[in-house]
Amino acid sequence: MYIIKVKGKAKIPDYIQLRDNNFVLIAYFRADRPLKKLEKYNLQGKEEALRKVIDELPFGKLQELNI
Numbered sequence: 001m002y003i004i005k006v007k008g009k010a011k012i013p014d015y016i017q018l019r020d021n022n023f024v025l026i027a028y029f030r031a032d033r034p035l036k037k038l039e040k041y042n043l044q045g046k047e048e049a050l051r052k053v054i055d056e057l058p059f060g061k062l063q064e065l066n067i
Contacts, residue, residue, distance in 0.1 A: 001041070005031060007059040016054055018065070043067070 002019040018027035018041060029035050031054055038044045049067040057063070 001065045003065040004062045005057045
């Protein structure tokens with residue numbers, strides 16, 4: 001699974017994209033709001049680790065999500 005942070009402009013907030021190993025978009029959510037239904041993406045119980053990754057993630061850089 002891959003993650004990328006997209007910078008918002010003006011009134012549009014920053015967003016996070018989660019992509020599978022084929023780079024197909026599987027989740028798209030605001031960076032300032034927690035992702036709901038984490039079990040759908042096998043990330044249940046990893047909320048704090050995901051929040052830390054999101055906070056440290058540079059804008060526009062696709063990287064593998066290893067949590």
